[in-house]
Amino acid sequence: MITFPYGNSDFHAIRTEGKLYLDRTQHIPALERAGEQLVFLRPRRFGKSLLLSTLANYYDINRADEFETLFGDLTIGQTPTVEHNRYLVLRWDFSQVSAQGDTEALTQNLFNHINQMVNGFRIYYQQYLSSTIDIFETDAIASFASLTNAVKNSGYPLYLLIDEYDNFANEVLMQIRPTPERYEALVQSEGILKTLFKAIKSNASEGKLARVFITGVSPVVMSDMTSGYNVATNIYLDDEFNGLCGISSAELQQLVATLSTHCQLSTAETQTTLETLRVFYNGYRFCYDIQQEKVYNPTLCFYYLRHLQKACEPPPQILDSNLMMDAGKIRYIASLPNGEAIIRHILDEQAELSLDALEDRFGIEAVRELQSGEKFMVSLLYYFGVLTITGRSVLGELVFSVPNLVIRSLYVEELRKRTLPDARETDTVRHMARAFYQNSRNAPAFRHGDISVLC
Known part of the structure; x- marks a missing residue:
């Protein structure tokens, strides 16, 4: 019997409890070569958290005695890099940060999470620390500075892993459309998220952070922080990491x-x-x-x-x-400039949707601009997993389409219903489509292109 780790992203638990783990450790040497500060983007529920957990266990100095148990039969266990089990590892998960409240409350929500992680770090690694780590309730950036100083003074390298870096900022942005003041207060000027990433950049340049690995869904928040964090290497479109997350x-x-x-x-x-x-x-x-x-x-x-x-x-x-996108995100995407035209284009399976290249660095202002709305809209839908790259046009441009029927049902059809109501659509057709999507036994009777009659 296979124990599927559905909803489980704890590498240590998966490996020690005999659950299914699909080996991705062959990518670790390439990740080390790619750079010291990396940004990796994938849609929701694609295994990003498990990837970070794998890296945390591989580099954690406290897991050295378990290396054979955790990695011995995996690819990296046969030929480990010299950096394995050499680091103190600090993890942040911004999906745990609440997006509720005004700017002051958002700041405190972020500080609470960082301070919680800093406190867990100092307990977990206390035997390696030669100086204390102070925690400042109202200034978690100062707590982070205290941690990096203590680690450097102790002579160990520090690895920072940030999961879902853009999660709560995206939640803030998409809750408040079309008045994004709270979002802008986070990422622009001296906004707290921008200030935090400036601190990460500074600590890395001073040698207090040896490595940083950041995951998220889209590059929007990173781009809006501009100079706050402009030193990372983006690896999310690299050929060699196409299969880093996902199942072959x-x-x-x-x-x-x-x-x-x-x-x-x-x-x-x-x-x-x-x-x-x-x-x-x-x-x-x-x-x-x-x-x-x-x-x-x-x-x-x-x-x-x-x-x-x-x-x-x-x-x-x-x-x-569990893969459903919440209503706020659906409303947000549907309200973007050129949203209706793009959705019509997506739903028309006879029309080719193409771009010369994806936008991989663009902020929210670019998304709003009417003159560039189509390119940014398609790119944003790609990062969310609503579209994917399916080929090249006769002119050599990238061709995009909906990946599969689940995505068509979950996202595209919901977008269509919200933006393109059709009086000709009858209850009978809607019930037929719903029944098809929900009943997996219908699948063998159809090919992907045949489903448009129900859409």
């Missing part, structure tokens, strides 16, 4: 083969399962090289496969509600 076709085929044996599925049933997963869950490419393999969303696949293993049949609902 070969891995999925092996998992389905194992479950088919367990459930005694016929060859035809096994192929039907693979086709269902392909049509509903596949379709993401995170680089410009169209020869690179598309990857599957791991959260969606684990949702489907664990039910298949338990009941030997597909889940009754093909859509995993």
